[in-house]
Amino acid sequence: MKYAVLLDQVKTYNPSTYHATRNYTNGDVTAWSPYISRGFLNPLLVMEALKSKYNKQAWIGFMQQMAWREYFQRVWQNKGDFILEDLKSNQTDVLLKNLPIPIKESRTGIDAIDVSIIQFYKDGYLHNHQRMYISMLHSNIFKAAWLPGAQWMYAHLLDHDPAANFLSWQWVAGTFSSKKYVANQDNINKYTNTKQTKTFLDTEYENLPNAIFDSSGHLKPNLIAAWKQSEGQFLDQPFELDTIQIVKKLISKNEYPIFDLGRLDNTLPFCIYNSFNLDPLWHAGEKVNRILLVEPGHYAKFPVAENVMQFIIDLGVSNIPDLQIFVGSFEALKNSIDKDVIEKMGSNENTIIKINKPLIYFKEHPTTIHYRGIQEERDWLFPEIDGYYPSFFGYWKKCERFLK
Numbered sequence: 001m002k003y004a005v006l007l008d009q010v011k012t013y014n015p016s017t018y019h020a021t022r023n024y025t026n027g028d029v030t031a032w033s034p035y036i037s038r039g040f041l042n043p044l045l046v047m048e049a050l051k052s053k054y055n056k057q058a059w060i061g062f063m064q065q066m067a068w069r070e071y072f073q074r075v076w077q078n079k080g081d082f083i084l085e086d087l088k089s090n091q092t093d094v095l096l097k098n099l100p101i102p103i104k105e106s107r108t109g110i111d112a113i114d115v116s117i118i119q120f121y122k123d124g125y126l127h128n129h130q131r132m133y134i135s136m137l138h139s140n141i142f143k144a145a146w147l148p149g150a151q152w153m154y155a156h157l158l159d160h161d162p163a164a165n166f167l168s169w170q171w172v173a174g175t176f177s178s179k180k181y182v183a184n185q186d187n188i189n190k191y192t193n194t195k196q197t198k199t200f201l202d203t204e205y206e207n208l209p210n211a212i213f214d215s216s217g218h219l220k221p222n223l224i225a226a227w228k229q230s231e232g233q234f235l236d237q238p239f240e241l242d243t244i245q246i247v248k249k250l251i252s253k254n255e256y257p258i259f260d261l262g263r264l265d266n267t268l269p270f271c272i273y274n275s276f277n278l279d280p281l282w283h284a285g286e287k288v289n290r291i292l293l294v295e296p297g298h299y300a301k302f303p304v305a306e307n308v309m310q311f312i313i314d315l316g317v318s319n320i321p322d323l324q325i326f327v328g329s330f331e332a333l334k335n336s337i338d339k340d341v342i343e344k345m346g347s348n349e350n351t352i353i354k355i356n357k358p359l360i361y362f363k364e365h366p367t368t369i370h371y372r373g374i375q376e377e378r379d380w381l382f383p384e385i386d387g388y389y390p391s392f393f394g395y396w397k398k399c400e401r402f403l404k
């Protein structure tokens with residue numbers, strides 16, 4: 001995607017029908033999250049564009065969803081890695097430790113969900129309601145611990161974002177909300193335009209907790225047959241992925257511009273990009289060295305699939321001039337570029353020699369806490385509201401005061 005093409009989409013988007021239709025899988029949603037999450041499309045710029053053409057009534061529903069994103073970012077900023085643990089209360093009624101195989105293999109038997117998972121593997125995108133259906137099926141019907149499912153979904157999302165993803169999974173599992181979220185077949189049919197009946201979700205809400213397991217935790221006989229389970233066979237599997245191997249393969253296959261000290265100018269500052277900051281307008285037009293940092297430590301904690309990594313690199317390389325890719329830690333990058341720069345001033349007899357270090361710029365983000373150099377702020381829709389709020393609605397109440 002070229003930045004100019006995306007900007008055209010922003011300029012022509014009409015948010016008036018967003019609020020009324022956004023819950024339907026064919027509703028007027030934007031699919032901009034892969035660009036917003038990658039720090040490529042600035043939420044401030046989006047809202048300014050909408051506000052310049054439409055009245056508050058037209059854009060407020062869209063703004064509220066953008067505020068959800070920002071809310072999750074603030075929780076992550078305040079809670080750090082605790083977003084990977086049950087945040088408010090422990091997940092209850094857990095029977096499986098890992099990712100249910102019928103979900104991973106898109107053969108749950110719920111057509112709308114299976115089709116969305118097949119498509120998801122292809123294009124890395126899921127509608128919000130599909131994400132909610134998959135995660136409720138995983139955590140509240142299959143009764144699997146939420147984290148492996150969240151890691152699996154994260155890995156395949158072009159818009160992967162630890163805050164939005166892990167906290168939404170926790171919201172569905174009831175560990176970051178007051179109750180678990182469930183949906184039955186009627187609800188799924190309504191929002192996905194399907195008409196399926198006679199599934200294990202085709203039941204009243206009070207039966208959903210026992211939709212696939214009986215009260216002693218055994219899989220129901222018809223589902224044993226449907227999922228070709230035999231006695232003692234596992235219904236779930238750990239989720240594992242080695243992103244750094246994927247990166248190395250992609251670099252050798254695509255001839256991406258890898259880090260080359262010979263092509264750098266040490267007398268110029270360095271701008272450090274990562275998968276959360278691919279902002280094409282950042283220090284645009286300035287003479288700087290531009291490095292996309294791919295840290296193995298980060299991807300060991302938050303692995304992503306091959307098409308996702310390819311998306312990140314392509315987006316960066318095709319929109320940020322002379323971007324070079326460095327695979328290694330920030331520390332290792334710093335050691336390679338942090339050479340003395342000798343500056344000579346004055347005439348021959350009175351030459352003053354100054355020894356400088358190159359300037360390193362990066363943007364504030366939970367993934368850049370260990371970077372060293374000049375930290376610059378991200379753009380926030382609500383910069384004033386920066387603490388931890390236990391619920392979105394408390395946060396949104398504060399936001400509303402700053403809405404114009």
Ligand SMILES: Cc1cc2nc3c(=O)[nH]c(=O)nc-3n(C[C@H](O)[C@H](O)[C@H](O)COP(=O)(O)OP(=O)(O)OC[C@H]3O[C@@H](n4cnc5c(N)ncnc54)[C@H](O)[C@@H]3O)c2cc1C
Nearest residue numbers: 029030031032033065068069128131159160161164165168
């Ligand atoms: C289980 C689960 C996992 C999720 N994982 C992610 C994730 O990894 N990354 C991610 O960006 N979003 C995630 N979301 C939130 C939401 O589903 C996506 O942001 C949205 O579907 C993106 O599609 P869109 O750009 O068409 O959204 P639109 O409806 O067009 O919304 C515009 C923008 O607003 C923001 N937004 C909208 N809804 C939400 C929401 N509920 N929470 C946070 N931000 C929102 C996004 O930046 C989005 O691009 C998750 C939601 C659930 C339920």
